[in-house]
Amino acid sequence: MIAKKMVKYVEGSSVTRAMFEEGKKMAARYGAENVYDFSLGNPSVEPPEAVKKAIIDILEQESPCYVHGYMNNSGYETVRSVIAESLNKRFGTAFAEENILMTVGAAGGLNVVLKTLLDPGDEVIAFAPYFGEYNNYVANFEGKMVAVSPNPPLFQPNMAEFESKITPKTKAVIINNPNNPTGVVYSEETIRALADVLEKKQKEYGKAIYLIADEPYRELAYDGVKVPYLTKYYDNTIVGYSYSKSLSLPGERIGYLVIPKEADDFENIICAANVANRILGFVNAPSLMQLAVAKCLDEQTDVAAYDRNRRMLFDALTEYGYEVVRPEGAFYLWVKTMEENDKEFVARAKEYNLLVVPGSSFMCPGYVRIAYCVDPEMIKRSLPAFKKLAQSYQK
């Protein structure tokens, strides 16, 4: 008696989340220390101490009706204003309060943008491999997801195929940089090429094509690599951000959208996004957390800890014979499976108590995602299992 559209979800449920549940069951059976769960992007590094201090200071100093009360659906003006200033300082942009809309995490922000933009049948392009939830978010508004094929071994987007897949029905392109699941950072060269293709196609079809930059991993970049700020390369960019990773607050559902005034139809987009935030049932981003992140804009979680995990796992897996995409960002390793069928590879990994996510969940079979946002001790303990798994294919 549930909605017909929901039946497939109930049957399938999310592979990632199912793994999470299975990991808990295995931990109960084998002992938590003997199960190596690399399946979920749940930050293991603590939030900076400043977050706790900020929350307590706010509770001690501000009126509780202000801290916990309604504000504009877009968020507190002061919060939006300091976020705009912080972005301007870091990226040389020129945003103001009106360009920032506080959202219930990046997932909330993406749904707000898609509700704002999509008519039924509108096409949204993403570059495989990509976060599987994009399919669901686009389907929420009767949009049609169009995938550009994976482009191994470097996994920078395939520009020729991208251009060929843009049609008069293309309304938006989602780009996730640094990338989940590959850990790849799209280079400035990639972004320039992408912007060129989009500009050309906008002219050809005489319509706006919006670039949605999904950036929850922006602060997680290694080896000094720069993550380009997309509004500087293409006017019709809308940025979705979340503090889930940069401040290790994924459960708090706090993020924002940036809608630059250079975007076509800016006034209507801002107004519609504001309404969408309300009528989708978010209403506003959680109030106390809005105020807290505004006090922590120069803080970030201990990225060096993720970097150490990255190096340890990358070096070991490479040594064992795995073909691993060298990750420059996020907290994922993207590994070619040692047999063609990634789901069978995942099943075999499970025999060694290794939980990883099949690439098919990201529209890219033949690979697995290994989330290294975990305790480094677990990585150390897991290495013999990864070695045995590799050896089982090398016999």
Place this chain on the structure above:
Amino acid sequence: MIAKKMVKYVEGSSVTRAMFEEGKKMAARYGAENVYDFSLGNPSVEPPEAVKKAIIDILEQESPCYVHGYMNNSGYETVRSVIAESLNKRFGTAFAEENILMTVGAAGGLNVVLKTLLDPGDEVIAFAPYFGEYNNYVANFEGKMVAVSPNPPLFQPNMAEFESKITPKTKAVIINNPNNPTGVVYSEETIRALADVLEKKQKEYGKAIYLIADEPYRELAYDGVKVPYLTKYYDNTIVGYSYSKSLSLPGERIGYLVIPKEADDFENIICAANVANRILGFVNAPSLMQLAVAKCLDEQTDVAAYDRNRRMLFDALTEYGYEVVRPEGAFYLWVKTMEENDKEFVARAKEYNLLVVPGSSFMCPGYVRIAYCVDPEMIKRSLPAFKKLAQSYQK
């Protein structure tokens, strides 16, 4: 270039919110103390001190990765479990952890339920006057809203018309008790009659009709009036709750759904609602606030303060000649306008610096809603203006 469906929202925007903005402008012009803003349901009574203590205790005692991290999409097991126990103790129900799904406020919860249940074209019945956002929530999932006409002077639902409006396409009925905007509490007699009609129609059509009980005002009831707990009267009931009013936390977006195991298709509904919470972009209810409300289940805001406001305003307005529905719950007064057109009445009220919301926003012209969740001093200052407004019609 925004979605066609969003154009009407951008043109219209919400009357309630527009009033909120206008109130701020008038305050700047005339001085805040000379503008009487009764337009918004933003609690004026502070959260109980226990909320602050709970948040600080959690931050001091628990691991930050637990407090701010991901959990199951339905919420922390411990939180859901203590909420179930608390409901059982108060209402003699038999809920367990599995029956509770933590949501981003009641608005988030309603969207989750409707995503879970509605196929395009399914009908959802509500009793006018009702919260205008229901129209938008139902439209989000291509449902069709069906209104039962207002039933003055007592505004208990009209059962004969209700029965006549149930069709084979009816999937759900939304009931809001205590009621926004009337302040009326639907009696046990009303609820029994409603359940009888639903049982009869379920049999007639051989299908489930779900009763969605939207209960953010449950704790705000006066004169010792009892608010029936609907799962006890009708098996196919799903309850949506929010701590916005009971703990004065509207900005925090924290609430829950109750999905009883007696509901038809229970297993699928629970699973689909869990997925809906995720794919709509809520992901989970804000984590720290989940833990905080779980420590405050026996707390509530100072309801007596709202009660004093209620009496002061009801007595004065009645004395001035207004026809006012005696409110037993929520924090709204529902007043018959002194001219037929409620929007013109609202405009005239504004000339006396009185901001109220027209009944047409609640599908019931000829009335206005006066939100008395405000500073009692403002009510006192506003009384001469209400008197003059009445006199302007009595000349």
